[in-house]
Amino acid sequence: xxxxLINSLNxxxxxxxxxxxxxxxRISYRTSVRFFVMITLASALFFIAGxxxxxxxxxxxxxxxxxxxxxxxxxxxxxxVISVHQTAGTKATAGENMVITIHLGLHSAIARHVPVQxxxxxxxxxGGKLSNKPLFxxxxxxxxxxxxxxxxxxxxxxxxxxxxxxxxxPLGFVWFKRHxxxxxxxxxxxxxxxxxxxxxxxYRLPSSAAGAAGASRANRSTRASTFTxxxxxxxxxxxxxxxxxxxxxxxxxxxxxEYETEGLPMFDVAIDLQAPWQSEAQFxxxxxxxxxxxxxxxxxxxxxxxTILPEKAYQELNLPAxxxxxxxQMEVLARIMPMKVKSAPTPRELERTAFDSExxxxxxxxxGFAEQPRNNAYLIEVGMQDDNDKQISPTISxxxxxxxxxxxxxxxxxxxxxxxxxx
Numbered sequence: 543x544x545x546x547l548i549n550s551l552n553x554x555x556x557x558x559x560x561x562x563x564x565x566x567x568r569i570s571y572r573t574s575v576r577f578f579v580m581i582t583l584a585s586a587l588f589f590i591a592g593x594x595x596x597x598x599x600x601x602x603x604x605x606x607x608x609x610x611x612x613x614x615x616x617x618x619x620x621x622x623v624i625s626v627h628q629t630a631g632t633k634a635t636a637g638e639n640m641v642i643t644i645h646l647g648l649h650s651a652i653a654r655h656v657p658v659q660x661x662x663x664x665x666x667x668x669g670g671k672l673s674n675k676p677l678f679x680x681x682x683x684x685x686x687x688x689x690x691x692x693x694x695x696x697x698x699x700x701x702x703x704x705x706x707x708x709x710x711x712p713l714g715f716v717w718f719k720r721h722x723x724x725x726x727x728x729x730x731x732x733x734x735x736x737x738x739x740x741x742x743x744x745y746r747l748p749s750s751a752a753g754a755a756g757a758s759r760a761n762r763s764t765r766a767s768t769f770t771x772x773x774x775x776x777x778x779x780x781x782x783x784x785x786x787x788x789x790x791x792x793x794x795x796x797x798x799x800e801y802e803t804e805g806l807p808m809f810d811v812a813i814d815l816q817a818p819w820q821s822e823a824q825f826x827x828x829x830x831x832x833x834x835x836x837x838x839x840x841x842x843x844x845x846x847x848x849t850i851l852p853e854k855a856y857q858e859l860n861l862p863a864x865x866x867x868x869x870x871q872m873e874v875l876a877r878i879m880p881m882k883v884k885s886a887p888t889p890r891e892l893e894r895t896a897f898d899s900e901x902x903x904x905x906x907x908x909x910g911f912a913e914q915p916r917n918n919a920y921l922i923e924v925g926m927q928d929d930n931d932k933q934i935s936p937t938i939s940x941x942x943x944x945x946x947x948x949x950x951x952x953x954x955x956x957x958x959x960x961x962x963x964x965x
Contacts, residue, residue, distance in 0.1 A: 566723025577715040580610050613715035621720040623656050628702045636697040636735045647685035658682040660711040667703035670695040695732045733876045734833040743965045747807040747902050773797045809902040811835050812849040815881040817907050828906045828924045840868050921953035
């Protein structure tokens with residue numbers, strides 16, 4: 543009886559609402575021990591009244607049964623007159639906190655005549671941990687708002703969460719719960735965190751570029767350094783800030799400082815989604831490594847490109863329309879997930895696919911998966927945290943406080959974010 547009544551209410555419009563029920567709106571229930579006690583009592587009184595023939599006992603049985611029916615109808619009406627709205631930001635970074643505000647109100651003026659009491663409100667969000675306990679409202683007279691803090695956001699793209707409202711008003715025999723998932727198309731994009739790379743990562747890249755003498759001029763970007771190479775005559779277009787006034791006064795003509803140029807290796811970043819990633823934490827560290835290296839290259843003005851393998855994975859990401867650049871790369875990194883295939887390509891096949899570039903390719907993969915990279919590739923291997931205690935025979939091992947980075951020829955092995963920061 544209860545199940546058929548709930549199914550009918552889920553399909554129909556609320557009698558106090560002017561809007562149709564939302565697609566993600568459903569109701570469930572759970573009965574208490576008192577419900578079965580009252581049903582047993584009503585049945586016993588009806589049996590006794592039939593044997594004794596007393597009208598008062600019939601009336602008592604009918605009263606108990608009416609209270610049971612009332613406890614099944616009033617909570618449903620209470621839940622149906624409540625309107626729910628959510629507000630939240632659209633962008634966040636993994637590991638941060640986000641506040642989502644839940645707005646509870648009543649559908650119409652008629653609904654305000656319905657007693658809305660004893661509400662237990664809970665919020666479910668798949669992209670993080672909830673720091674709030676369930677909210678208890680004794681009475682909802684008009685409208686109210688409640689902020690919910692989502693801690694330790696996970697990287698990904700999420701819809702707004704589900705609001706659960708539960709009540710047993712007025713008798714507490716049956717608990718009804720309304721699950722409200724908004725039909726809004728708003729999504730929350732949680733981007734990977736970036737770690738500032740402070741180590742000697744760039745100094746190792748030229749040795750992996752094509753050519754024995756390091757990266758060629760096409761593979762390098764130049765900028766003025768702070769080291770003065772000498773002094774020369776002023777040429778139209780030189781910055782006035784570089785004028786050497788003492789030498790200009792001595793020689794009687796404008797002289798400017800000439801600086802050394804610093805070569806910056808130009809690199810692209812690639813990650814293999816079909817590689818044997820052992821855990822979610824390992825893959826998230828790999829995505830963080832990609833985002834950090836792309837941010838470093840963008841900061842230096844080298845415009846690094848991002849490649850994900852296999853290329854067909856781009857079709858499943860549902861990317862927004864953005865021009866190529868750092869914003870589009872972050873949208874890709876926010877959406878990628880490991881892919882499981884029946885027959886994964888060999889490391890050499892991956893190498894031929896990813897390393898088809900004149901620039902240095904920084905390949906991010908699980909530790910121990912890829913073979914020795916080619917000359918124009920540098921490998922960032924992401925190890926499991928437990929592997930940090932295993933015996934490794936590195937060429938160079940750099941220990942910084944509790945951080946251990948393993949360097950080999952044209953590759954580095956990292957185990958955590960501190961390793962990445964000191965790469």
